[in-house]
Amino acid sequence: MKCWHFFLFFYLNLDVLVLEKNIQYFVVEEGGNPSTDYFVLPYLHKNKIQFERVSFGQIPSKEKIKGATILFVRYVPPAWKAVIEKYRSSISTIYLFMDDDLLSWRAFNGMPLRYQAKLLRYSWFNQQWLRSIGAKLLVSTPWLQQKYTEWEPILLKAQPINFEVDEPQTVFYHGSASHYKDLCWLYPIIEESLKRNQNMIFEVIGDKRVNKLFRSLPRVQVLYPMKWPAYRSLIRRPGRHIGLAPLLDTPFNRARSHTKFFDITQAGAVGIYTEGSVYATVVRHEENGLLLPMEPEVWVEAILRLAEDQGLRQRMLEEARQCL
The missing domain is CATH 3.40.50.2000 (Glycogen Phosphorylase B;)
Structure with a gap:
């Protein structure tokens, strides 16, 4: 019998988050942002998960992406979407983390048109695609966890940032x-x-x-x-x-x-x-x-x-x- 990846389970107050130990993580983000700093990074650091923060345009090689886990912070950029479609069979797990209701157009209807267009392109339009590739959902609040029950979302609780002791x-x-x-x-x-x-x-x-x-x-x-x-x-x-x-x-x-x-x-x-x-x-x-x-x-x-x-x-x- 083949030996597959071992899984590390660690428990949050409201749910169980499954992280693949010793597998390279790519945290895909538009740029430095509070969503990553307050929710995603504390858990990766706590569980000693090896990861690399990359922007929309930083696409790893086929060799680096093999066996890796991809974690999208809020948005799924087209360039990364194309890469995943090409190499999905060799990618371990795909997550989408959201700390706003990005998958419901009604939730952001009424916001500035430019912001609506961004959410539609990078989040809302991708929900069926995310389901088709077996992506998992990470959320920031019990409200989002309850709303998207059918996704079996995993709750991440906000953690404070450890600022440098030295004055900048x-x-x-x-x-x-x-x-x-x-x-x-x-x-x-x-x-x-x-x-x-x-x-x-x-x-x-x-x-x-x-x-x-x-x-x-x-x-x-x-x-x-x-x-x-x-x-x-x-x-x-x-x-x-x-x-x-x-x-x-x-x-x-x-x-x-x-x-x-x-x-x-x-x-x-x-x-x-x-x-x-x-x-x-x-x-x-x-x-x-x-x-x-x-x-x-x-x-x-x-x-x-x-x-x-x-x-x-x-x-x-x-x-x-x-x-x-």
């Missing part, structure tokens, strides 16, 4: 729409800095264009432009550490003043400023800020250095405050 380092750039070229210059610098320091957050003020520019990066917070009184209140709140003030050599930038030095200092942060610019009239390099050439790799190293050296930041911040 917030790097920020606060500019108006006229600074878009400077933001484009900053993009690869922020991308590399976030990659090398997992405890770093980047905060930027911008419109839809700026949000589109940075939305592919992790841990980026885009704040909508605001009136001056609201901005003054914003920078008085604590929690910012490193302010960025690049200045490309453009006709518009040549007329700028050094007021960003005031904003960054009043925000309780140390600034990195452009060497050879108007900032040289107030910034003393390595004393009350950093003056650097417009070379991306130099800015990356400076950001990482300040993020890791609290003593250096505090010393330069005190000097900068004396200038105010």
Whole structure:
């Protein structure tokens, strides 16, 4: 007799969740999201299940998918659907986790049309297909468990996220729409800095264009432009550490003043400023800020250095405050 996969059963308060031990899991998600963090990952971690988080466009090879378990978080993207149809016989188990009533059009009728279209395409239209391939349903509430009884759904209970003990380092750039070229210059610098320091957050003020520019990066917070009184209140709140003030050599930038030095200092942060610019009239390099050439790799190293050296930041911040 062939020896099939052993199963690990562990008990929740309201049901039994069956997970295949020692089998690679692919957690398919649109991107980082609370559904995965609060429900799916705690149980996979608790039971030492090996898994890989992948996005809609990250399709594993035929060899990797063989014998694997696929867990869709809320949505079933077309590319993954095609792969499963092709290799279904070699895939172990398929789950769909939902924490909203995604399989009932009446439940989301009345929501914005764009959101309805997304739910119809990635969730509602796939329910018959999910049944045909023997997919199992994971849900977030007893209400969903009761409604979809015929699926024999498995209940996952929400668990808190274990946040890092260390305070995240917030790097920020606060500019108006006229600074878009400077933001484009900053993009690869922020991308590399976030990659090398997992405890770093980047905060930027911008419109839809700026949000589109940075939305592919992790841990980026885009704040909508605001009136001056609201901005003054914003920078008085604590929690910012490193302010960025690049200045490309453009006709518009040549007329700028050094007021960003005031904003960054009043925000309780140390600034990195452009060497050879108007900032040289107030910034003393390595004393009350950093003056650097417009070379991306130099800015990356400076950001990482300040993020890791609290003593250096505090010393330069005190000097900068004396200038105010």
